[in-house]
Amino acid sequence: MFRPLAVNIGVRYAHSRRSFISFVSALAVGGLALSVAILVFVQAVVAGFQREMNERILGVVPHVRVGSLGTIDDRGDVLDAIRSVEGVSGAAAVVQGRGLLVQSGRVAGVNLIGLDPETYSEVSRIDEFIVGREARMPAPGRFEILLGEQVADRLGVAAADDVTVVLPTTTVTPLGAFPRQKKLRVVGVVDTGSQLDRTSAYLHRKDAAKLLRAGALDHELHVKATDALGAESVRARINDALAGQGFRAISWMASFGNLYAAIRYTKNMLFLLLSLLVAVAAFNLVSSLVMIVNERRGDIAILRTMGSRSGLVIGAFLVVGTLIAVVGIGLGVAAGIGLGIVAEAGFPWLEDLLGTRLMGEYLITALPVEYAVGDVARVAATAFVLGLAATLVPAWRAARLNPADILQHE
Secondary structure, eight states, X not given: OOOOHHHHHHHHHHTOOOHHHHHHHHHHHHHXXXXXXXXXXXXXXXXXXXXXXXXXXXXXXXXXXXXXXEEESOHHHHHHHHHTSTTEEEEEEEEEEEEEEEETTEEEEEEXXXXXXXXXXXXXXXXXXXXXXXXXXXXXXXXXXXXXXXXXXXXXXXXXXXXXXXXXXXXXXXXXXXXXXXXXXXXXXEXXXXXXXXXXXXXXXXXXXXXXXXXXXXXXXXXXXXXXXXXHHHHHHHHHHTTTTTEEEEETHHHHHHHHHHHHXXXXXXXXXXXXXXXXXXXXXXXHHHHHHHHXXXXXXXXXXXXXXXXXXXXHHHHHHHHHHHHHHHHHHHHHHHHHHHHHHHXXXXXXHXXXXXXXXXXXXXXXXXXXXXXXXXXXXXXXXXXXXXXXHHHHHHHTOOHHHHXXXX
């Protein structure tokens, strides 16, 4: 197959078996591959946090919460008004309060959320995160409870076990006032892999109303927006629709918005900062090509005396630099993807080995990795542009060599 002379010369130089040139090329490839691998891996981890935030956190928590100063006694009319608001895809009423769960001397403080499984599916995908043998949503009248994974782990319970809930209200008896308590049957564990699992406990709304003495009243309305990122606009429209009725809507951004913005900001900042690492590898490519030019001074002089133009010399060394950059980027992308796969799969094993939750203090308690084609392409394109730019100075220097000065010393 026909190839331009500059390409043939560049390929031969890149595949040179001279030990020094091979060593220098290997260093350039290795440095570029390492920097690209780190950048690909870090971008994948940040993208993984974004994915977990969207799928787990925003898939479970309500996008908008509507409350009032007291309880809600005209739920049907309010729900109809909310569902008619533009951007709302679902709404459901909940009863909620605080309590302590006790089991075999272990205690865990929880947020008790009473929900109706039939209607709450409009606003949350919590049923998709229930784990355990024969796990299911709580049924009415049975005083069943779903526990967050970290709550269940703290209490040492699983599905089919019993726990006792102690409420802050009291029951007055002839012997005095005692905290109200009730034995509940655990029917499953909710594992969202996030901080929500630390304090969440879910009951049927009717059972929660009896425990919390809410009667037929509700404490809050949960709303799902068609677009989670547009929840602020939906919140404003709900406040307008319920104006003058004593209701106040709050979006998820009041609780998690700063974190979501921080993840997006961190992703861009890490890309910018770690691109400097790629730039350092590109400078290493400059020094490597300069050494290759010095090794090939005799060849360059012969080509020039035979009538070759400077463009041929520049093209040949551009080919050398491009080949080194392409190989380094390819190896770096492969290494970065492999590192992410190993890190995500091995993270639970590492936690078991160390006997601690390494991410336990963060909102998302796992190490998520998400490889987006756009992110990988952006890293590869940035590295290629920097690598190509790094070859210009050595190639120009090679074309500026004086054949007479070189050959008189040969």
